[in-house]
Amino acid sequence: GKVTVYCLSLANIVRLRASLPAEIMTLKINVAKETCFRVRYINELVKKNFLFYEIQHATVKKSRHDESEILRKVLFIEHSQKIDADIEKIMMRLKFFRDLEPDELTCLCKHVRCFSAPKSTALYHEGDKGSCFYLSLLGAVQAIVYYGGKFSKLALYGPGEIFGQITYIDQKPHMTSALLREEALFLEFNASVMDIIKNENYGLWVKIHDLLFLELAKILRNIETVSYTHLTLPTNREV
Numbered sequence: 469g470k471v472t473v474y475c476l477s478l479a480n481i482v483r484l485r486a487s488l489p490a491e492i493m494t495l496k497i498n499v500a501k502e503t504c505f506r507v508r509y510i511n512e513l514v515k516k517n518f519l520f521y522e523i524q525h526a527t528v529k530k531s532r533h534d535e536s537e538i539l540r541k542v543l544f545i546e547h548s549q550k551i552d553a554d555i556e557k558i559m560m561r562l563k564f565f566r567d568l569e570p571d572e573l574t575c576l577c578k579h580v581r582c583f584s585a586p587k588s589t590a591l592y593h594e595g596d597k598g599s600c601f602y603l604s605l606l607g608a609v610q611a612i613v614y615y616g617g618k619f620s621k622l623a624l625y626g627p628g629e630i631f632g633q634i635t636y637i638d639q640k641p642h643m644t645s646a647l648l649r650e651e652a653l654f655l656e657f658n659a660s661v662m663d664i665i666k667n668e669n670y671g672l673w674v675k676i677h678d679l680l681f682l683e684l685a686k687i688l689r690n691i692e693t694v695s696y697t698h699l700t701l702p703t704n705r706e707v
Contacts, residue, residue, distance in 0.1 A: 572672040591646040600658035601632040607652025
């Protein structure tokens, strides 16, 4: 049918961000919410179709952890630590932190929580509600789905990658569980911390969200490369 389409190139977004920062950020957040919707939709289709098929044919290996054991190991973040010189050295190995201005790095170190956790700890579970996300400094985190009495491994997050970001953007429950493959070190960003950063250093707030959006776009790009012969995305959604 008859359609009116507005096209905004990446070059225009970069150009307009200098003169219309708030408007461009609103646009990007709306696009991110739409991306979250698509990722969640595909996630449900994969669970209902592919994972069920795999489980029926016994191709999904059972984890050495049962569900109750993982539930007992849910991480309650009580022992956060200050970002000292050693942790800052670890951070500066990652490009995101090296690209920050001195005042931005100071603001981040002042407000963001840093914590470590042992292997096999669950950071969160599928269905949990929360508005925080994590940036890995050391170690590896496995995203898993518990379905039909078994675990299916999905993405693996390493240093410099952000995970748990979808629930932060659209305020809906986690789609997966996050299980530590080894002892790991993280920065935790929650909604209240992000509000403080926004008020104290808007440039840092924008850069963190830019990283979030890039990671979210990468997730969508990866899953859309998979050929779904009988699965289609919903249409006619407003961005």
